[in-house]
Amino acid sequence: MLLSLQGLTKRFGDSTVLHAIDLEVQQGTTTVVIGPSGSGKSTLLSCINLLEIPTDGSIRLGERQLRFSPMGKPSPRAIQALRRETGTVFQGNHLFPHMTALENVMVGPITVRRLNRADAQAKAIALLDQVGLGAFQDRYPYQLSGGQQQRVGIARAMSMEPQILLFDEPTSALDPELVGEVLEVMRSLIRSGITLIVVTHELEFASRAADRVLFMDQGTILENGTPEAVFVHSRHERVRQFVSRLAPGFSSSAPSYTI
């Protein structure tokens, strides 16, 4: 297993957002996380890349393991070390507006991995080519469309050569006609064998691209299985309702409500 979470819990004050999550993610697989808003999907990602520090439980990613307890946080050094094994693509892309596309993809390797400029630039150009933006390397984020910005965001997340890529609703903030190009880049990543965890509402994408689908509800993983098992054969009424509401006619013929 590349990533395993054990008893991962996150509390904000009195409210528990994640209830002792257990999860295993295999190398080279794509895991799609779906669920209603407020179910803890985004918090789960934030706890894996440690932008939020879990309250309890443990995370193992590759060789590195961190345990958390309400008594105290791990050291900033340990947090950074684990975080560097992850790459994150945000819903709002959060590109650095004062840097060109190329500089956005170079800044991590130069600053954090101490790569020299020439090597970092060669790698950044290759990554931008990979997301189809080789010709746009000198543009600033505001000179790019939303879909292009998000593709730069993907290239930037890959620039640190992470073991796992986390996508937090990568297409939710995009105009509908720009969603396709971003999903296409994600499919090509999947084909190249990278491990992905994707929080999304794109059920169509999930059903075709995911190896596993997690359905989260109220801070727990309600369902964890193949796309077919979750979308078509789920035992849970909550899941069936959610799926049919988001994509009518997509799940089995099960009615979304009963009389």
Add this chain to the structure above:
Amino acid sequence: MAQERFDRILEIISMSLMPLLKGTILYTVPISLLSFALGLLFALFIALAGLSAKPYFRLPARLYVWIIRCTPILVQLFIIFYGLPGMGILLSPFASIVISLTISEAAYSSEIMRAAILSIPGGQWKAGYALGMSRSQNLTRVILPQSVRICIPSFGNQFITLIKTSSLAALVTLPDLFGAAKLIAASTFEPMLLYLIAGAYYLVLCSVLTIWQTRLEKRLGSYQT
């Protein structure tokens, strides 16, 4: 206007030219530049301390800003120039004015910087951290370069205000632009004329700065968010 009066005015304008220019070049400009540069440097540390989560950094910074902003520069200057010698600390007039201007500049500019840093969206911090940056790397590579652009218009204002405030140097005996005008006004009994001339000099000086500031803003503002 009588021909005689007109000649007198021309004579005073031309004879005051050298002392006023000398005051500008030797005192007004160096005092302003030096206080501004030092002030900005200290302001950065005060702003960062004021944003720190650690109270032993934050509280002294907030205390400093509070005290300096709520007391007149003139009072601070007189404490330094007239008060400190009583405690055995004797500073030159030049050092006194530079120190007092630096102290107040640091307080005001630190608030500008603090506000600019706070105005950067949280997603920028997250994106930096997600790349594995430390807090200081995130600050220097991501946050401060964006904050500086936000600060430029306010810094322009600060510098123009500082040039004018530097005329307080005359009150600690320095013959800066205003000090020189004051001396000539006293010896010629032409206060109206001399202070009008001095005002015109300040006007030219600050106008040039305004133009330069506008250009700088245009050059640095080459991206949008």
